[in-house]
Amino acid sequence: MSTDSAAAEASSLAQGLRLVRFVADREKRGRELLGVSQLAAELRMEQSRVSRLTQELCELGLLERGERGFRAGPGFFGLAASLNVGWIREAGAELEALVASLGLRARLSIREGFRVILLRNSTNDAVPGSFAAPGMVTPVWCTGAGRALLWDFDRAALDGLLADVNFIGIGGPGAAHSTDAIWQLLVRDRGAGFVGAHEEFEHGVTELAVPVRDGGGSVVAALSVLGSRDRVTPKAALAADALRRSADRLAAFVPVHD
Secondary structure, three states, X not given: OOHHHHHHHHHHHHHHHHHHHHHHHXXXXXXXXXXXXXXXXXXXXXXXXXXXXXXXXXXXXXXXXXXOXXXXXXXXXXXXXXXXXXXXXXXXXXXXXXXXXXXXXXXXXXXXXXXXEEEEEOHHHOOOOOOOOOOOEEEOOOOHHHHHHOOOOOHHHHHHHOOOOOOOOOOOOOOOOOHXXXXXHHHHHHHHOOEEEEOOOOOOOEEEXXXXXXXXOOEEEEXXXXXXXXXXXXXXXXXXXXHHHHHHHHXXXXXXXX
C-alpha cells in the first residue's frame, strides 16, 4: 500500500467519524435529520463519498436511516455507553499505565465481523493529523489488534470469516493478502505469545497486541501499543509482558459473554 493509499484510507476513516459526530450532534440539538445530499453539502464532501460512508456506517450500526434522514444508530449509543461501564472504564487507567511505562500509544479494540472497532485510546494517541478516536474502524486481518482478536480461531473459522473479503488495496506494505498468509502470521504470533505487526495497516507504524479474555476464557477485546519500528522493536519483549499483565488485570473485570 503506497503512502497515498494509506492517506486515503485514513481520510475515509476520519470522514466516517466526522459524519457520525455531525449526525449525532444535530440529533442531540433537536435539529432536523438530513439525507445524503444534504449531509454532503453541509460537510462539503462528494455526494458519492457520503453515500458510501453512510451505507458502511449503517451496516456497523453507528448510523441508521430514518424516513427523513440519518440518525445515530444503536451501535453508536452502545459504544458511547460502554465507555463508562465496568472493565472498559478500567481500561482507561491500563492504557495510560502502558503509555507511562513504554512511551508508546495504546488502544483497546473489539471485533465486529471482519472489522475492528476502537473502544478507547490513550491520551497521547491524539497526535496532529491522527484519525484515531473511539469508533474508528479498521480491518481485522492487517492490524495487530485484529489478529489478537482472532487469536482462538482455527483455520476453518478463519476461512469462514474472511471468505468474502477483498484483500487487494487494503493495508500497508507489510499486510497479508490471503487467508493462507494470515493463518501463517497467526501461527507465528501464537508461538511468540503476542502479535507483532509492522506496517500492516499504517505506513511506518509497528503494533504489538494481545487478546483480552472474559471470565469464561473467551477473547472479547485486544490491547495494543503502537509506534515507529525503532521505538517499538527494542522493547518488544518488555511491551508484550506489560500488555499481557494489563490484559490479565482487565480480565478480572470482564463478565462472561454469551
